Amino acid sequence: MREARSSRRTHNLSATLSPRPKGLLRGGRLSAAYAVLMSATLLALISCDRPFVEISEPEIEIVEPDLSEVLDVTRIQMKVRASSFRPIDRVLLGDEPMEFDPETGLWMSLADLKNGLNELVVTAFDIDDVSSQDTAVAVVLSPQFTPNAPDLPRGIGDHAAILTSGGDLLVTGGAFQANGEALDVAFISSPAGAPFEELPSGLQNARLGHTMTNLPDGRVLIAGGTLRGTINDVLVLVTEAEVFDPSTREFSELIVAGDPIRRAHHSAGGELGSSGFILDLYGGRGDIRYRPQPAIGIRQDIRSFLLRNDSLISFTAAPGPFLGQPISGHTQVVVSDRDAFEPAEFLFHGTDFGPDFRESISFTVDFADPLGLIPVDAGKTQEARTHHVSVAVTDGLVITLGGSGPNRDAPLGSVELYVDRRREFLRVPLNQTSPLRRSGHSATKLSDGRIIIVGGFLTGGNSTSLSEYLLISTD
16 A cells, blocks of 8 residues: 655645755765765666656645635535546545546535634545645625614714723714714713713813723723814824723823824724833824924824823834834724733724725734734735724634725725635625615624624715614624
């Protein structure tokens, strides 16, 4: 019985050649080691009772199902094409043999999947028992949108929303119209999922396009934003920071030490360091120069601030170190599970729409990497979008929906899923229910796994008070 020779691969079905061993050629003459090696090889060939044949591994192609989109069924018919210059002897799906159909030339087998991520290992053998292996990654999700979520007392868009550490849903700021004037309103759903109520003590500063971040002491930190949707001057940028105290339901200002925060439609992350809580702000539209004169543009820098004694202390001058590419109206989502306030790996993605170009930007950064903040490409989204929402469904899966293209008055209704295992964005078919088309909205995952989508701008730029739940089962 001949020993099977195999090559294992994931996704990439092309063979990899080993580099030439170093040190075999010196000064134009064969080294002694190389001469010994060639002699041994020649003797082996002479003593072999069969002609030498180059090992060529079978090629594997997944024909069905289409794995470029999310599946909504848990049983599929797997169809595979395996080929080699020698006849294919057998193909396995996992440990089970697949059946060959001579009419189509395909190998077929039924496969049972679970909700979430599935890895399907296909191994093909030729008649000489030379094998190759491919791992196909399939995702099963059946998103459902239901309109029974609590609506806001009035319509707003470009607001910010967060699930507080105490389990309340806090919504702040925004505007009545796309590119309109900012509001100082604040609403709370306590506990999250209960009817919203407007807080009599609103924001200290009206703002839209800002961020909110939970603090270790249970408060919420609010940073950045703008006084109006159209940003043509640094004077409309909100430089003051503030905190929300759930115990008093009031907002109070924080001192910002160092260069002011001048950005809106950015993203934020936080972690607990040895010196205290650190706030990171990335991207957005704002001041890209500061000195000698401010200049409005799309930022690509990241700035870090230490929270100490209710003051935000900047670690660096502005602009900060560059990270990735200039981007605004994007999302930043934790890709993998982490303990609260620990450094995390984030997915950043969105689209930079210029006057005559568009550039979709997607990358991940592991803030726990000891080598530093290194952007890693995460592929292109299925549809170019900005002012969308993204939420981590489970470890390694991030769902994105809504937003708009270059025209904010025409929101999108499509949904896609980022799969970290494949570093790809997959289409999500909407066979049962569809979300309301909106941009500048918010999406927050609640403690029971439901995702609540709130407010935003509809077609024409008018805001809405409507909310809906997104239900996704990953069990």
